[in-house]
Amino acid sequence: MTLKLFDPMLMIGISLAIVFLMPIWKALGGKKLAWAVSVLLYAFNTLFMIGVAYRATLYPEGLIIKIGGFKPPFGIVLHVTFWGAVLSTFVWFVAFLSIMYASTRYDAEPADVYYALLTLLALGSSGMFLTGDIFNLFVFTEITALAAFGLSAFMKKKGTAYATIKYIIMAEVASAFLLVAIALLYGKLGTLNMLDAQQTLKTVGMTGAMVLSVLFFLVGYGVEAEIFPLNLWAPDVYKYVPEEVIALFISGSSKAAAFAWLRMWVMVFGVPQKMLQTMLWIGIVTFAFAEVMAYSQKSFRRALGYASLGQAGLVFVAISLGSELALKAAFLLMINHILSEAILFYIAGNIGEDGAPANVRIPLVFGFLGAVSMPPFIGFWGKIFLFMALAKAGYWVMFVLIALFSIVEIAYMYKWFISLYKGTGKMDLVRSFSPIMLTLVSFAMWFMPFVPKIMDLLDLAIKPFLQKGVM
Amino acid sequence: MRLKHILAWVFVILFVGVVAYSLQTEVPFGHDLTKLAKYYVDNTAKETGIPNFVTAIVVSYRGFDTLGEVTVLLLATLGVIGILPWEKHEKVKKAHPVLLWGIRIVFPIILLVGVYIVIHGHLTPGGGFQAGAVIASAFMLYMVSLSTHLDLEAFAFTESIAGTGFALIGVAGIFAGGAFLYNFLPKGNLFDLFSGGIIPIVYILIGLKVSSELTEVVSHMMKGGAEQ
Amino acid sequence: MTVVNFLIYVLMGLMVVMAIIAAETKNLLSAAIFSGFISLVVSMLFVYLQAPDVAMAEAAIGAALSLAIILFAIKRTGEVEEK
C-alpha cells in the first residue's frame, strides 16, 4: 500500500512545481534559498527514485502509470522499468553532486536561472528514462535539449557561444527528423504508445516506411547519444562548458538519448535483423573515430570529451546488438561511463597552475581505471559481456576492432594519468566532495556481480526484456 | 554552383522522393482513421465532456505533453534570460502621438480577443497557446511602438503562479483519482461554457503562462544583453 | 479539379518557390519575411486540411512571433549574408 506512494508522476509534478516557483524562491530568500531548495529537491528525488526502482522490480513487464486515468494507448503512460529507474536515480544523484559543486561557482549569474536549468535538465532526462509514449519521449527530449543549450551557453564566453551554436543547429535538425519519424510511425501503426506500437508492428512488419522511421529515429537521438558523425558538436562543448554541467550531460542527456534509442530499437522495432549490421558498424566507427581523435588531443578536457564519445559508441554497439548478454553489457557500460567520466570531469575542472589536485588522487586513479573499463570498476564486466556477446553472435571482425581500439584507449589514458598524477595542486574541500562520493559509489558498485543477491539486480534489469521484449 | 550545392540538392531531392513515395504507398493521403483516432472521435465527448476534440486531447488525454511543452517555453525564457540578461534600463523615448493613440485603441482590443479565445478554448477553435501568442503579440506591439519596457517581474510571477497551478492540479489528480492530471471536477453539459471539469481551468492557466513567457522572451530578444 | 483544389495547388507551388527564394537570397531581411509568408501559407493549408486550431496557432506563433524573433535577431546581428 505504501509502495503506491512511489509514483514517479509525484516526483515529476513536485519537481516541476518547485522549478516554476523559482522566481518566488528568489524573491523570498535570494539565490541562497534557490540553491537550498534545489539541493533538497535533488536529494529527495534520488531517494524517491530508489523507491520507484524497487517498486518497478515487482512488475514483470515494468510498472505502467496511467496519466489522466485513461487506459493505454489512448492516454499517455509512464512505463517504468528497473533499468530506466536506476539510470534516473543516477541522474538525480549526479545532479545533487553537481549542485553541491556549483555552490562554489560565483560566476554563474543569474544563479536562480542556473539552478532551474540544472533541475530541468535532470528532470527532462529522467522523463526520457521513464516515459512509455513516443511523442511524450519527444517532448522530454526537447526539454532536455533546451536545458542543455541554456546551460551550455550560460557562461557567455567565447568558447561556450561557439560550441553551443553548433550543438543547437545539429540538435534542431535532429528534432525535425524525429518529428518526421513520428509522423511515419503514427501514420503506419496508428498508435503512439510504445507497447502498443510493438504489438502492432509485429503484424505490420518492417516495411519501407518503418525502415525510414528507424533511420530518422537514429538521426534524432544520435545527436545527443553522440553517434558518429552527429557527435561533432560534443568535444567543443565538453571543452568549454563548466564541469558540473558536463557531468550532468554525461549522466543525463547523453544516457537518456541512448536509452531512448534502446527503447525504440529493441522494444518498439524489435532489433530488425536486416539493419543490424549497419548499426553495429556505425557504433564501431564511432568508437574507433573517437579513440583515434582522443589520442592526438593536447587538452585533457578535449581528450576526455572524445573518450566519452568512444564510450557512447560502445554503448551503442551493445544496444544495437540487442541480445541478452549485450544488453547486460550496455547496462553496466552506461553506469560505468556515468561514474568514471563524471569523476574525471570534476577533477579536470580543477587543474590549475600546479597541475592536477593532489588531494583527490584516489578518485583520480579510480576515474582512470573506470575510463578504460578496468577493475575495480563494473565497466570491466560490461566489456567482458560485450566481447562475449559479439563472439556468441559471430562478429569476430568487430571483436578484434574493439579490442584494438581499447588498447589505443589504454595507451592515451595512461599517458594522461602519468602527467596528471604528478600534479601538486589543491582542490577546494567543498568541490572535492563530488568526486569522492562518486568514487565511493563506484567502489560499492564493483561488488555488485560478486554478491548473489545483488547480482540479481542485473537480471532484474534484463528480465522484462527476456519475458516480454520490454525495456 | 559549387559541387557542395549540387550534392546538397541531390540529397534533398532524394530525401523528398523516397519519403514521399513510401508515405504515399503505405499511408496514402486522406486514408482511413487510425485506431487511436477512431477511439477519440467516438468517445471524447463522452469521456471529457467538451466538443473541441483537439483541446480534449491537448489538455486531457495528452495533458502531460502540454505540461512538458509549457516547460519547454519556460526553458526558452530561462535560456534567453541567462544568455541575454537585462541589465540597464534605458530611458523611455517620447512616442509619436499617432502611435500613442493608436496603441491605446488597438491594445485593449487585441487583449480582449486573446481573452475570448482562451475562455472558449474548449468550445471553439483556439485555446491557451493561440491566446497566449495573441496576448504576447499585443504586449510586443506595445513595447515596439512606444519603445518602452514592461515590468518583467510581474510577468515572471504570473508565469510562475500559472505553471505551479498547472503542476499542482496534476498532483491533486493523483490524490483525488489516482492518476496525474485526473479530471476530478464535474464535467457539466456538453457545449456549456462551464463544462469539462479541469480542462478550461488548465487551458486558462496555460494561456497565462504562455503569454507571459512569450512576452518575456520577446522583450529580452529586443533589449536584453545590449550593454556589455 | 475544383477551383478550391486549383487554388490550393497554386498556394503550395508558391510556398515552395518562396522557400527556394528564402534559401537563395543574400538579404536576410527578405529571407525572414519569406519564411513568415511560408508560415502564413501553411496556416491557410491547415484550414483546408480541417485543422482550425493548428491554423490559428501557426498564424499567431509561426508567422507573427517567430518572424518577430528573427527580425529582432537580424536587427542586432546584421542584415546581409556575406557569402
Next chain:
Amino acid sequence: MMFYIAALSLIGIGLYVVLTKKNLVKVLIGISIADSGVNLLLISVGYLKGGTAPILEKGLNKPMVDPVPQALVLTAIVIGVATLALAMAVVIDVKRHFGTVELDKVIKMMRGGDGSDA
C-alpha cells in the same frame, strides 16, 4: 500526395540551407522553414477525405479528420518557437563575441588560437 511532396520539399529546402549556408541567422531561418514543413506533414498524415474539423457541432454528424496529429502539431509549433528564440539568443551572443555570425569565420577565429580557454 501533393501535400506530402509540398511538406517534404519545405523540410528538404530547410535541410539544404543548413547544409550549405554559413550565416547562422540564415541557418536558423532554414530550420524554421523545415519546422513549418514538418507541421504540414504531420497534419497531412492525419487528413481524412471528406472529413470535417474535429469539433463537435450541434446536430451535425459528419466524419471527422484525425485530431491526434493536430494536438501533436500544436505542441510542436510551440516547441519550435521556443527553440528558435533560444537559438537566436545564442546567435546574438556569438555576434557579441566574434563580431560576425558567419560560421566559417567564427571557426577560423576559434582555430586561430584566439579562443583558447577564454
